[in-house]
Amino acid sequence: AQSVTQLDSQVPVFEEAPVELRCNYSSSVSVYLFWYVQYPNQGLQLLLKYLSGSTLVKGINGFEAEFNKSQTSFHLRKPSVHISDTAEYFCAVRGMDSSYKLIFGSGTRLLVRP
Amino acid sequence: NAGVTQTPKFRILKIGQSMTLQCTQDMNHNYMYWYRQDPGMGLKLIYYSVGAGITDKGEVPNGYNVSRSTTEDFPLRLELAAPSQTSVYFCASTENTGELFFGEGSRLTVL
Numbered sequence: 001a002q003s004v005t006q007l008d009s010q011v012p013v014f015e016e017a018p019v020e021l022r023c024n025y026s027s028s029v030s031v032y033l034f035w036y037v038q039y040p041n042q043g044l045q046l047l048l049k050y051l052s053g054s055t056l057v058k059g060i061n062g063f064e065a066e067f068n069k070s071q072t073s074f075h076l077r078k079p080s081v082h083i084s085d086t087a088e089y090f091c092a093v094r095g096m097d098s099s100y101k102l103i104f105g106s107g108t109r110l111l112v113r114p
Numbered sequence: 115n116a117g118v119t120q121t122p123k124f125r126i127l128k129i130g131q132s133m134t135l136q137c138t139q140d141m142n143h144n145y146m147y148w149y150r151q152d153p154g155m156g157l158k159l160i161y162y163s164v165g166a167g168i169t170d171k172g173e174v175p176n177g178y179n180v181s182r183s184t185t186e187d188f189p190l191r192l193e194l195a196a197p198s199q200t201s202v203y204f205c206a207s208t209e210n211t212g213e214l215f216f217g218e219g220s221r222l223t224v225l
Binding site for chain 1: 156158162164216
């Protein structure tokens with residue numbers, strides 16, 4: 001079974017500052033990892049995903065994440081945030097077994113202030 | 115291209131009533147999911163399906179049932195609604211890349 005821990009429930013940051021949203025996972029098998037974003041009153045959209053290959057993954061809207069297998073982490077970063085990045089961000093994991101269950105973390109609310 | 119369509123968008127139920135949340139996708143995806151989202155809890159997987167005729171329990175299946183008679187449709191049924199089932203429900207589908215495509219959600223209130 002897999003599980004995901006997002007260590008921060010809310011992250012306030014000023015506009016144009018860098019941000020890191022933390023994600024740690026637990027799994028007995030190798031994993032695929034994802035970050036999704038949810039804007040108010042909407043469904044979730046994929047930001048980026050790690051399936052294999054380079055551990056540094058670039059996504060949409062200038063976000064990137066780095067897969068660290070030894071630390072079982074997949075932290076999301078952006079060098080300079082905008083007001084429009086205010087949203088809820090979810091980390092998710094799926095095991096590379098025959099299961100297609102995608103398990104989500106509890107989410108981190110990014111609040112960008114002017 | 116409609117993607118994943120959920121109905122209804124909003125519903126108020128009385129305790130003990132039953133209802134079905136409908137989910138349809140037009141992308142010919144084999145894998146479909148139902149999640150519930152509660153404040154501060156993220157998304158919890160209720161049921162999922164890897165193809166027509168096949169369903170399996172997720173993290174929080176109690177109080178719900180699903181069926182998958184066709185590739186396109188994956189309805190979620192609540193038999194005896196309880197206040198604990200007040201939530202926002204999301205249906206999603208995917209092929210084998212793992213990227214889920216979500217519907218816009220169904221907000222259910224049980225009073």
